[in-house]
Amino acid sequence: IMTLDLGARFWINYFRMVGGISGVDEMVVRISDGSRDSNGSLKWREMYRQTGSAPNSTPWSGVSLGTSESGFERLEQVRYLNSQIYTSQAGRAGGYNTGDRIREVQLFGEGYPSEVTLISPMIELPGSVILGRIEWEADLPDSERVDVQIRTRTGDRLVEIVEYYCNGGDLKTETDYNNLPTSFKGPVVNRLQPGGGWSSWSQRYTRSGQIVTSPSPRRFLQIQARLLSTSPDVAASLRSIAVEFLPPVAHRTVAEIWPNTVEPREMSEFALYLKPTFVEHQPGGPPSRRFDEILLDAEPIETLAIADVALGREEDLDRGQPRRLFSASSADVLIDAATGDSLKIFSTDTGTGLRLLLPEKVALQAAGDDTRTYYRVVTEEGEQVPVDGDGRILNELTYLGLPPEEQGDILYFALRGRDADGNPIAEAVEEFAYHSLADSLQGEIRYFRRLVGKGGEFPFDQQGNPLTQAAYNALPRSQQGSIAAAGELVRVRFHASVLLNGTTVDAAIRDSAFPDTYQQVDPGDATALTPGTALSISVPLSNRVVQGVAIAPNPFTPNGDGTNDQAHIRFALGNLNAERTIQVRIFDLAGHSVWSERRQGFGEQVFTWDGRGDDGQLVPPGAYLCKIDADVDAASASHTSKTHLIGVAY
Structure with a gap:
């Protein structure tokens, strides 16, 4: 073969x-x-x-x-x-x-090749940077027949692969290669390939100038370019690719929303918590700039009404005494009553979100082992850490789910008493000795993941203990990584009506002095004040599509006097996450169509009828039927059509 x-x-x-x-x-x-x-x-x-x-x-x-x-x-x-x-x-x-x-x-x-895939080498990034725009210059002589597709991926670790070849070009094992006569030995090739924890290739970027969607900050970047043609007569050509590097405003920010389950269409109060961590120190790189802008996008929620914004330590917010509290003064300004400073609110270009501009950058919490995270740089392949690829502490179940080559050691700890502060004193013991202990003396079982490749940094020593400042200072300088500082907890309270199950409030942050790029906020456990860990909101599932129909004023008087001249037909389309065809029709009692309007949409809807028929003439006074139809193809959907009476008087 x-x-x-x-x-x-x-x-x-x-x-x-x-x-x-x-x-x-x-x-x-x-x-x-x-x-x-x-x-x-x-x-x-x-x-x-x-x-x-x-x-x-x-x-x-x-x-x-x-x-x-x-x-x-x-x-x-x-x-x-x-x-x-x-x-x-x-x-x-x-x-x-x-x-x-x-x-x-x-x-x-x-002719020209129909597909060429170009993959860059692993590009080492200059310290902790956020990837901004990706731009390219390409020639597409016929956009109907040729295309250029650009993708990216990022990661922290590389694996060095050594390949041994005989002089005939066959691949050999290292042992077989070393046993060959010198005249039979071919080249030894060293290659680098992604280690564990790399992201998948991104979705293609549809136009030059888009923001890179691969996770950052990371240590390495790789770019893929595919040049495609459906005809041998034409081909695309790629002249250059450039990626913008921006200093990150935060090391990482996680956020959660509470409550995460509400009744549909009811105005509810929500609290969005953001927990930032900032790079206070990193070898060869600048600290985080921190942020003073928060972007909230909650499509398909049409209106977010901000109630207040609080900043401070978690315990301060729990006591109701945040360091700063901005309360509503108007629709677009919140005021800190203690200082008079204002927080400004702007609508976004999409119309489905808000941009909050703070009067100052979010502050770091006071230094201490509980507010600082110290990182150790991994310098050897095969080292072990007690977390999975997403940084979560391993347990028995997640350990067993690792690939066999990544399953590392398991350490067992016996409890030997408590120190002066009341903290338990644990000692590593053999597995047999651990299981021989009384239950009250059995400490934690610590599971390790063996790293594939070199690179990356983790906040643990080689025994899996969290690094303290003293342990960090004792590391060789080559192993001293970043120091991350906890920022103040940010709470944004707002009111909104949620219609669609699974509605997500997306959040992003930026430094207003560098307005080009936002840094995305990840869902996660931002605070112990609420049990949430996500940014999505659930509503009870219902098959009803057309909901909450209200017509006002009803009856209305389209006589041109400026009062009650139009009827506003309000309703909502539930459980739709994409636009559908909506039609509102007015019939007389004999069943003849008088007026209609059609549009694409979902979520909250408002149609306005001025009392005129499709011919532009005012209709006679009397009772009419208003019928609302939604074109939904789901077989389980119900109430896709609603009919209400509407009155016209002069």
Whole structure:
């Protein structure tokens, strides 16, 4: 079996194999354009079959076809070529001379490649940076037939792969390579590839200038560019790619919202908590700039009404005594009564969110081991840490879910008393000794993950204990990583009406002095004051689509006097997360259509009728039927149509 990867996808219409091809055995040639089936295997198509039509020939008889060649009916897109040889002679199967000696494969085609994938080396980033915009310059001579797709991924660790080759190009193990005579040894190749914890390739960026969506800050960045063409006559060309590096405003910020379950369409009060940590020190890099702007986007919620914004330590907020409290003064300004400082509120360009501008940057909490996190740089491959790839402490279940090569040590601890501050004193013991202890003397069981690759930093010593300032200072300088400081807890209270189950309040932060890029906030456990850990809001599930219909004024008087001249038809579409066709129609009591309006939308809706028919003339006074229809294709949906009476008077 021979499989060739051409490295790109070409337009091919002829192939030739040159060598000692006997014609005794059957040979099948297949091609693949690189597409794969549901199991991840390449999809192949047979393009040529040699039937073994020279029965009197043998590979050693001197009778040989020499070459096998064939043309295709049309140009084919080919990335992989596979040839497989079969024999019907039982005595030859598996024999030393079975099969043909192929010395050369020749492929012929025309035009430009139909796909070329370019992948950058691992780009080491300059310290802790946020990835801003990604921009590129490309030529697309025909956008209907050619395309450029750009993707990114990021990570912290690399694995060094060492490959040993003999002088014939075959890959050898290190042991086999070392046993070869010197004249038989080929090159030794060192390659770097992503280690554990790398993100997947991002979704393609649809236009130059978009913000990089791969996680940051990270230590390494990799860029993928795919140049595609559906015709051999044209091709895209890529001239340059540039990525913007920005200093991060925070090391990381997590947020949660409470309550996370409310009744649909009821005005509810929510508290959004943001817990930032800032880089106070990092080797070779600047500290975090910190932030004074918060962006909230809660689509499809149409209106967020901010009640107040508080900043301080968690215990201060719990006592109702935050360091700063900004209360509502107007729709777009909150005032700190103690200082007179104002917090300004701006609508976003999308119309579905708010931008909060604080009068000062969020502050760091006072220094202490409980407000500082000290990181140790991993310098050796195979070191172990007590957390998973997302930084969560391992337990038995998550440990067993690790790949076997990442399952590290398990440490058992016995309780030996308490120190002067009342904290338990633990001592590492063997597993058998641990299980022999009384339950009251059994301490924690600590699970470790073996790291794949070098790089990254973790807030633990080699025994899995959280680093203290003293332990950090005792590390070799090469292992002293960043120091992260806890920022003040931020609480934003607001009122909103939620209609869609799973509505998420997205949050981002930035330094107003650098307005180009926001840093995304991650959902997580931001405070012990509430049990939430997410930014999504649930409402009880219902199949009702058209909800909460209200018509006002009803009746109305479209006589042009400026009072009650229009009827506002308000309703909401529930359990839809994409736009649907909505139609409001007015009928007279005889069933004749008088007026209609159609639009795309979801969530809260308002239609306005001025009492005129579709012909532009005022309708006669009387009672009319207002019918609301939503075009929903879900079979389980109900109440997709509502009808109400509406009165017209003069």
